Amino acid sequence: MSVDRLIEAIEAKKNPTVLGLDPQPEHIPPAVMEKYVAERGRTLDALCGAYEEYVTALTDALHDAVPAVKLQSACFEALGPGGMEVLQRGVRFARERGLYVIIDAKRGDIGSTAKAYSAAFLGRVALGETLLPVFDADAVTVNPYLGSDNLVPFLKDCEAYDKMIFVLCKTSNRSSADVQELMAGDRPLYRVVAEQVSRTGRHLAGRYGYLNAAIVAGATMPAAIRQLRQNHPELFFLMPGYGTQGGRGVDVAYAFDRQGRGAVVNNSRGICCAWQKDPSAAYTDAAREAALAMRDDLRKAIL
Amino acid sequence: MSVDRLIEAIEAKKNPTVLGLDPQPEHIPPAVMEKYVAERGRTLDALCGAYEEYVTALTDALHDAVPAVKLQSACFEALGPGGMEVLQRGVRFARERGLYVIIDAKRGDIGSTAKAYSAAFLGRVALGETLLPVFDADAVTVNPYLGSDNLVPFLKDCEAYDKMIFVLCKTSNRSSADVQELMAGDRPLYRVVAEQVSRTGRHLAGRYGYLNAAIVAGATMPAAIRQLRQNHPELFFLMPGYGTQGGRGVDVAYAFDRQGRGAVVNNSRGICCAWQKDPSAAYTDAAREAALAMRDDLRKAIL
Numbered sequence: 001m002s003v004d005r006l007i008e009a010i011e012a013k014k015n016p017t018v019l020g021l022d023p024q025p026e027h028i029p030p031a032v033m034e035k036y037v038a039e040r041g042r043t044l045d046a047l048c049g050a051y052e053e054y055v056t057a058l059t060d061a062l063h064d065a066v067p068a069v070k071l072q073s074a075c076f077e078a079l080g081p082g083g084m085e086v087l088q089r090g091v092r093f094a095r096e097r098g099l100y101v102i103i104d105a106k107r108g109d110i111g112s113t114a115k116a117y118s119a120a121f122l123g124r125v126a127l128g129e130t131l132l133p134v135f136d137a138d139a140v141t142v143n144p145y146l147g148s149d150n151l152v153p154f155l156k157d158c159e160a161y162d163k164m165i166f167v168l169c170k171t172s173n174r175s176s177a178d179v180q181e182l183m184a185g186d187r188p189l190y191r192v193v194a195e196q197v198s199r200t201g202r203h204l205a206g207r208y209g210y211l212n213a214a215i216v217a218g219a220t221m222p223a224a225i226r227q228l229r230q231n232h233p234e235l236f237f238l239m240p241g242y243g244t245q246g247g248r249g250v251d252v253a254y255a256f257d258r259q260g261r262g263a264v265v266n267n268s269r270g271i272c273c274a275w276q277k278d279p280s281a282a283y284t285d286a287a288r289e290a291a292l293a294m295r296d297d298l299r300k301a302i303l
Numbered sequence: 304m305s306v307d308r309l310i311e312a313i314e315a316k317k318n319p320t321v322l323g324l325d326p327q328p329e330h331i332p333p334a335v336m337e338k339y340v341a342e343r344g345r346t347l348d349a350l351c352g353a354y355e356e357y358v359t360a361l362t363d364a365l366h367d368a369v370p371a372v373k374l375q376s377a378c379f380e381a382l383g384p385g386g387m388e389v390l391q392r393g394v395r396f397a398r399e400r401g402l403y404v405i406i407d408a409k410r411g412d413i414g415s416t417a418k419a420y421s422a423a424f425l426g427r428v429a430l431g432e433t434l435l436p437v438f439d440a441d442a443v444t445v446n447p448y449l450g451s452d453n454l455v456p457f458l459k460d461c462e463a464y465d466k467m468i469f470v471l472c473k474t475s476n477r478s479s480a481d482v483q484e485l486m487a488g489d490r491p492l493y494r495v496v497a498e499q500v501s502r503t504g505r506h507l508a509g510r511y512g513y514l515n516a517a518i519v520a521g522a523t524m525p526a527a528i529r530q531l532r533q534n535h536p537e538l539f540f541l542m543p544g545y546g547t548q549g550g551r552g553v554d555v556a557y558a559f560d561r562q563g564r565g566a567v568v569n570n571s572r573g574i575c576c577a578w579q580k581d582p583s584a585a586y587t588d589a590a591r592e593a594a595l596a597m598r599d600d601l602r603k604a605i606l
Contacts, residue, residue, distance in 0.1 A: 183488070
C-alpha cells in the first residue's frame with residue numbers, strides 16, 4: 001500500500017520531513033536567476049529554466065536526507081504550460097531518486113471532472129484501451145468542499161494504481177477558521193471532514209493501520225492535531241506550516257503514534273530559502289543543513 | 304468593471320448561456336479523434352490535437368450566439384503540459400472572438416500560494432519589474448475552504464486587472480450536501496460562504512449593483528438559488544448543472560432580477576455533445592442548435 005511505502009521511507013531515513021518545493025521568483029538564488037535571464041530574457045521561459053535547476057538541485061542534494069517531496073502545483077502553473085513541464089520532470093526526477101512524491105494541487109470538483117483531475121495526477125488517461133500516465137505522482141492533495149463525489153474517483157485510482165490522497169481538513173493558514181471551524185452541530189467542520197475521509201477510504205488500510213485516504217492538518221494547529229489524532233488513529237497526516245509559518249516540533253508531536261508513525265511534516269521556505277540567511281553558502285548546502293536540523297528537532301519532539 | 308462587461312455581453316446576445324468546454328475523450332466526434340490518432344498514435348499529443356480542433360470549432364460556431372465560454376481546467380490538465388497549451392490558446396481564441404472567458408479551476412490555497420494561482424489565471428507573474436501574463440482569463444472559479452486568505456489575492460487581481468471570481472457556494476452535484484449543507488448555527492454552510500464573499504468583495508461593485516466577487520450556485524438546487532438571491536441582490540451567479548445534470552429553465556429563473564440580470568447558466572455536455580443524438584449532423588451545427596434552444600428556454604423562464 002502507498003501509505004506503507006511512505007511510512008517505510010520515513011523509517012529508512014529516520015526523518016518525517018517532507019521537502020516542500022514551492023518555488024517563487026524571489027526564492028531563486030540571484031546567480032541562478034541571472035543566468036537564465038541573460039539567456040532567455042525576462043520571460044516565463046527564463047523562470048522555467050531557473051525553477052527546474054533549483055528544484056532538481058534541491059531534490060538531488062536532499063534525496064538521502066528526506067523520504068518525500070511535495071511539489072506545489074500553483075508555482076508551476078504560474079509559469080503556464082512550460083511550468084507544467086517543469087513540474088512533470090520534477091516529479092519524475094524525484095521518483096528516480098527514490099523519493100515519495102506528493103503533488104500539492106488541492107483539487108476538488110464534481111465526479112466526472114474529479115475523474116479527470118485524478119487521471120492527471122495519480123491515474124491514467126484512457127484513449128480507447130490505451131491508458132496514458134500524465135503526472136503520475138504517489139499522492140495528491142484534495143479539497144473536500146464538493147463532498148464524496150470528488151473523493152470517490154481519486155480513491156478508485158488510489159486502489160487501481162496504489163496511490164494516496166491527502167484531503168484538506170484543518171489547514172495551516174490564519175483564515176482557515178473562516179470555514180473549517182464553523183460549528184456543525186457539536187463539532188467544527190474539519191472534524192466532520194475527517195470523519196468523511198475515514199468512512200470513504202476505510203477499505204484502503206495498510207499494514208500499519210493507516211489508510212491511503214489521509215488528511216492535511218496544519219502544524220500551526222496543535223489543539224486540532226491532538227483532537228484529530230485521538231479520534232482517528234487510522235488517518236495519516238500531512239502537516240504543512242512548520243518553520244516559516246510558525247509550527248514547531250512540539251506542536252506536531254501529537255500527530256505521531258507510540259511507534260513514532262502517523263505523519264509527515266512539510267517545510268518549504270524554511271529549507272529551500274535557508275540560503276537567504278547566508279548568501280555566501282551554496283543554497284543546496286544551506287537547504288541540507290536546514291533539513292537535518294529539522295529532522296533532529298522532530299526526532300527530539302516525537303521520541 | 305468585469306461583471307458589467309459580462310452583463311452587457313449577455314444583453315447584447317440576449318442570452319445568459321455559457322458554452323461549457325469540458326472536453327473528455329468520449330465527447331470528441333470519432334472523425335476528429337481518428338484523424339489525430341492516425342497522425343500521432345494513441346498518445347496524449349493526439350488528444351491535444353483533437354481537443355484543440357474541437358474547442359476552437361465550437362467557440363467559432365457559437366461566438367455570436369453566446370456571451371461567454373467556461374473552460375474546465377481539469378480536462379486540459381489531464382493531457383499534461385500539452386493540454387495546458389491547448390487551454391491557453393483556447394482562452395486567447397475565445398477572447399479574440401469577443402467572448403467573456405471563465406476558467407473553471409476551483410483553486411484554493413493559503414495566501415502566498417493563492418497569489419501564484421491568481422497570477423496564473425487572472426493577473427501577472429512578476430519577474431523583477433516585468434509583469435508577465437499567463438492564462439489571462441476574464442474570470443476564474445475559486446474554492447472557499449481555505450477562507451479569506453485565499454480570496455484576498457484573487458480580489459487584488461480583480462481590482463488591478465479588472466477581473467472577476469466565482470466562489471463555489473452551492474455546487475450542482477449530488478454530494479454537495481456532504482459539506483455545503485452542514486448547519487453552521489441557524490443556516491447551511493453555503494450561506495455563510497455567500498456572506499463571506501459579499502463582505503470580502505463589497506468594494507468591487509459595478510454599475511448594475513453586482514460585485515466582481517461572485518458565486519457558483521448549481522442549477523440543480525432551485526431552493527438554494529431562491530434563498531441566495533433573496534439574501535444577496537449584490538451577488539452575480541454562475542450556474543452549472545443545466546441540462547445533462549438535470550437543471551431546467553424554471554429552476555434557474557429565481558436567480559434573475561426584474562431586469563433579467565444576475566446570472567449566467569453553463570451547459571457543457573448538453574451543447575457540445577448534442578451531435579451524439581444525431582451523429583450524421585455536423586457537431587458544430589448540433590451544438591449551435593442546442594445553444595439556441597437553451598437560450599429560448601431560459602428567456603421564456605426568465606421573462
